[in-house]
Amino acid sequence: MLDLYGTKIASHLLLGTARYPSPAVLADAVRRSQTEIVTVSLRREAAGGRNGGAFFDVIRELGVHVLPNTAGCHGVSEAVLTAKMAREVFRTNWIKLEVIGNHDTLQPDVFALVEAARILAGEGFEVFPYTTDDLVVAERLLAAGCKVLMPWCAPIGSAAGPLNLSALRSMRAHFPDVPLIVDAGIGRPSHAVAVMELGFDAVLLNTAVAGASNPASMAEAFAKAIDAGRQGFAAGMLEPRDMAVPSTPLIGRAVFP
Numbered sequence: 001m002l003d004l005y006g007t008k009i010a011s012h013l014l015l016g017t018a019r020y021p022s023p024a025v026l027a028d029a030v031r032r033s034q035t036e037i038v039t040v041s042l043r044r045e046a047a048g049g050r051n052g053g054a055f056f057d058v059i060r061e062l063g064v065h066v067l068p069n070t071a072g073c074h075g076v077s078e079a080v081l082t083a084k085m086a087r088e089v090f091r092t093n094w095i096k097l098e099v100i101g102n103h104d105t106l107q108p109d110v111f112a113l114v115e116a117a118r119i120l121a122g123e124g125f126e127v128f129p130y131t132t133d134d135l136v137v138a139e140r141l142l143a144a145g146c147k148v149l150m151p152w153c154a155p156i157g158s159a160a161g162p163l164n165l166s167a168l169r170s171m172r173a174h175f176p177d178v179p180l181i182v183d184a185g186i187g188r189p190s191h192a193v194a195v196m197e198l199g200f201d202a203v204l205l206n207t208a209v210a211g212a213s214n215p216a217s218m219a220e221a222f223a224k225a226i227d228a229g230r231q232g233f234a235a236g237m238l239e240p241r242d243m244a245v246p247s248t249p250l251i252g253r254a255v256f257p
């Protein structure tokens, strides 16, 4: 079970809710993914998203945990204010904290992120920070009160997959007891397998499912991939070797006519 601020979650997939062709397609994808947590951007949807109230109705009917996010925020005060509004609207202390620092890569402004996390944790929020794979930043976020870390594996929406597996591996090794959720940049199920095989606790993704030709089917494919990667990690995988090792023991000699 995934333990996120004391809430036990069976699914290791978190799903974003943006960019689906319709609320009905979104609902299908959420059901097929078996996710128990969806992220919702208060700013995007409240700013008059295409389907207005229908979107919030669907989310409510799905009966999943809502993890509001501060997507689109570029500074500490904007992120803190958005988090407070989200707490009022969704009645949860959870907040996925995004403070964007660069327009091209949408990478987090890690300095503002740490500061916003410190303020929000001090006000009773349970912060899920969208961060880079930098270990020093990760330490600062933990010191600021975060109990979960969400490192990117590639820029949001890029579908590029893990660009730096060794940094993610180091992160797992440095923080064996902190729930680590890879957030952003996952493009295909094999990418999710790769990060779960490193021992990550979960994956958050959006674009790869919402943008698929068949979002519901892709959501299910990701759910299976995440389970496979997780089971593989738990089963204890072999380390790659440079030299061959015969897989069939040679006993005696083969006899050919």
Ligand SMILES: CC(=O)[C@@H](O)[C@H](O)COP(=O)(O)O
Pocket: 015, 016, 017, 039, 069, 096, 130, 155, 156, 157, 158, 159, 183, 184, 185, 186, 204, 205, 206, 207, 208
């Ligand atoms: C949905 C969410 O909260 C984001 O962090 C992000 O959109 C996920 O990234 P991808 O869209 O690249 O999966």
